[in-house]
Amino acid sequence: MRECLYCGGPIPDDRHKNAWTCTKEHALLLKKEREANNYIKVRTTADPIIMQREHFNDLAEEFGFEVPIDLNYVSPFKIDWSLKTGTFIKEGCVGVALGDIGYIFFKPQILKIYKL
Ligand SMILES: [Zn+2]
Known part of the structure; x- marks a missing residue:
């Protein structure tokens, strides 16, 4: 069983094959978190x-x-x-x-x- 990258919970079998998260909500939250991290990176280099x-x-x-x-x-x-x-x-x-x-x-x- 694969684990959600956001919460560490199990990814249900009915999620699509490439899913890294257990729900669409967690996919969105993960994306936001990554954008925020990218922003911090850009901010310190530019x-x-x-x-x-x-x-x-x-x-x-x-x-x-x-x-x-x-x-x-x-x-x-x-x-x-x-x-x-x-x-x-x-x-x-x-x-x-x-x-x-x-x-x-x-x-x-x-x-x-x-x-x-
Ligand atoms: Zn999750």
Whole structure:
């Protein structure tokens, strides 16, 4: 009997042949864990500001520039709020610049991303 890589429990026979986990839920959790580990690896080997800029750029491509993004849809562990290359002013607020991309955090949990 093979063992689930996530919980160590037995993998049921009705799971597909290549399954490494006992359930789809554990497959998902395992994937998340690996992504988080990969992220930590990338973060320590790459310039964190470049990574951060990429992350905000990806978010802007998904949600759009200058539109309110609910922070609930953003992975907070990917964001280091202390990183910045400068500041800018939009809509009467001071924003955080990351190279050619910037963001402003509007309370309580709205984020807007700008092309600078
Ligand atoms: Zn499991």
